Amino acid sequence: MSEQQKIDMQTVWQQDKDHYIHPWTDFSTFKETGSMVLADSDNVHVKDGDGREYLDGIGGLWCVNIGYAREEMAEAIADQIRQIPYYSSFGHHTTVPAAKLAAKLAELAPGNLNHVFYGCGGSVANDTAVRIIHFYFNQLGQKTKKKIISRIDGYHGSTYMAMSITGVKFDHIGFDIDEQLVHHISCPNPYRRPEGQSLEDFCDEKVQELEDKILELGADNVAAFFAEPIMGAGGVIVQPDGYHKKILAVCRKYGVLYVSDEVVTAFGRLGHMFASEDEFGIVPDIITCAKGLTSGYLPLGATILSSDIYDVISKPQADGAIFTHGYTYSGHPVSCAAGVKNIEIMERENLCGHVQEMGAYFEQQLKTLSDLQIVGDVRGRKFMMCIENVANKDTKELISPEAKVGNRIADHCQARGLIVRPLAHMNVLSPPLTLTREHVDFMVATLRESIEVTTAELKAEGYL
Template identity: 40%
Template sequence: MPTTLSPAQSRDINYQLHSYTNAVTHQKIGPRIIERGEGIYIFDDQGNKYLEAMAGLWSVAVGFGEPRLVEAATRQMQKLPYYHTFTHKSHSPSIELAEKLVEYTQGRMSTAFFTNSGSEANDTVVKLVWYYNNAQQRPNKKKIISRKRGYHGVTVASASMTGLPGNHRDFDLPLPQMKHTSCPHFYREGLPGESEEDFATRMAADLEALILQEGPETVAAFIGEPVMGAGGVIMPPRSYWSKIQAVCRKYDLLIIADEVITGFGRLGTLFGSDAFDIEPDIMVLSKQITSSYQPLAAVLLSPPVASIIASHSGTLGTFGHGYTTSGHPVAAAVAIENLNIIEERNLIENAASTGLIMQKALRELADHPLVGEVRGMGLIAGVELVADKQSRQPFEPLGKVGAAVYEQAHNNGLIIRAIQDTIAFCPPLIITPAQVGDMVERFHKTLDDVQRTHVA
């Protein structure tokens, strides 16, 4: 980063507080200011070009600068730039999008509720779960179990379900109703001599033990990402979800699939639930729903859950929840066009086929001195860096080498994400095999650079 701040950088540090940023450091170094995007690339205000290997924040499916999304937003802005969905009002874009999303689930879900972000959606889910149980005269069945290293957002409720200490420290979180069970990361959490199958069985046993400890009559739901994203791209063992679901059904817990990252093709399937045979009662969608060109998220409810919630609103006289911009017509119109592009251009199939190429290319780095584990599926992957490959000993302090790789990657024209010492990849679904090769080559060079300057 430059030592002298530009006028734009100076304005930024004077007026903005940035997410997931050390504000004191930011005052010294300022931001990289991104000016435009084109396909899988972004450009800063100095003219530097970067391959955006994180699709922004796990989200720009169709790439940057897609004219059809600009046109869809413009058409809707000209026709109906805003209206709400309160008090028996609706509009065509939200109706069409809700119908499209429900049809995607092939009958598993029946009803959509729209919010502006995944965090808001998961916050809404908490309220819906509580409302659902109150409707059934179960006022004590309110606790929600998520997982250590799981990520579900940053509102008070959703951050409480998130299992990352950085989202809890000095925010007085988590709320007492939110509990956390074991993280299904076999590389880090597996016991010596334990098979992945036995590990998955132990994870399910941990969940059951927590439910029994809390009291099954007090536990309402289990929430999980099919593949954990912000916690380090954690791939569960193959049988993990079937075992977890069996425990949930045994104790009458709703199953919530947080598909904010995995929805709409990221794993090479329409939903992450399809990849792992998850049968959720509630699904949460965002990010790739609009390629993040507009803020939008959706909560999808199964027919039994939706029916009970709707009936209870009749008893109470209203469903007392909603946001000013729920189902915003411009966001919904962009989502519809974005999903049409994903379908027409076979981007889910591309995530599957090009994803195999990406996974293979990254795994070829397994012999690199810094690499401990490469994991992932489709077009999402994590490369965990270690100090010692045999013992799997992490670097100390944790995150220092990951931060060095993150910074050096910029010098090689590559945007990645460092989750402590796991380097995450989540490129746009439009990426080609040749671009994957370029991406991995830049990353390999970055690893060599850091090995030479920070580790050797």
């Protein structure tokens, strides 16, 4: 890198620090350290402003499923910009990519989820789901069915409504949420179940908790239950076998709509285009998705509705009334063109099949880290994994939050050319779906070394 390029990167770093408010910023350190500037990428690697290369173990943020810098994606996006870069989808206008992608999503989604509403990301997709659900029950004359139930440690976004549905309590600190509309039940985390309790009994206990909450609030007041097939930002929680089927049965019993938040799990991360039916055997009423829909190349989210819901909401509610919900960028043609091309690439290259094979190897190799002193649990499926670090494996006692163990491990990994995501005492891995065995081996070896170095530091500082 030339001296001028270094000066330019320093300018960018300073501009970012002075003017860019980042999501999830730790202001206790940001004003000194600023951000790492990322300037280039290729397949599973990114480069910083100094030209150092890193294997991206988090896929941007659960997003870059087909890998970075795909030329045919760039061409598809450029071609659409040359044709028609934008047109409003309000009323009776559409564009070719918006219509094509909606039809493709209807083809891929389970059951009769045949109708697609577009937004700009996962938070908006979940907000849209709530607004449509309320409208749906209003149309049916069930105007008291408004309340939403979700789970502690579930993550559904950071707009006001989506963050209210989110059950990660750390994310609520200092902010307001709607505690009258949204109610939470406990996290179905098998690793944290009471000692001696079977998985089956633990599962039944959590299912019963949902039913009890519906009865407590009144079935006539509960509109929907939101759940991720695997809980992502709350710690990659894989519920016990049969959990989702039993939860869906409770929802059906009381006329509560089931919303499957597949913002992370859809488009190959678990080896399926959608995980709800193929991985967990359920057909929900609504699926929300984003992230892997375009592999992060452009912002796009979708709320996919069943025909049963669509048939109700698509009837005029009164003379002259219209369906007054939507966004300026709903069905943005360039984003939709990226979505069409993304799915085309995934299908042509059989990325879901690759994930089935390589994801099994990834799981197997990561579990070899279980012999390390502080690794309490290695969990997840395929390309959605988490390492939970503890002070004591027998008691599952956590290391003091002051130690920032997740951040330490992530920092040591980054110094060795691997980016992983710290979540408190955990580290999350959600790499591009194009990983090879060599990439997996590098990730696991780097994690082992980084965890070992971190363990030595924690001992020296009296945390262990």
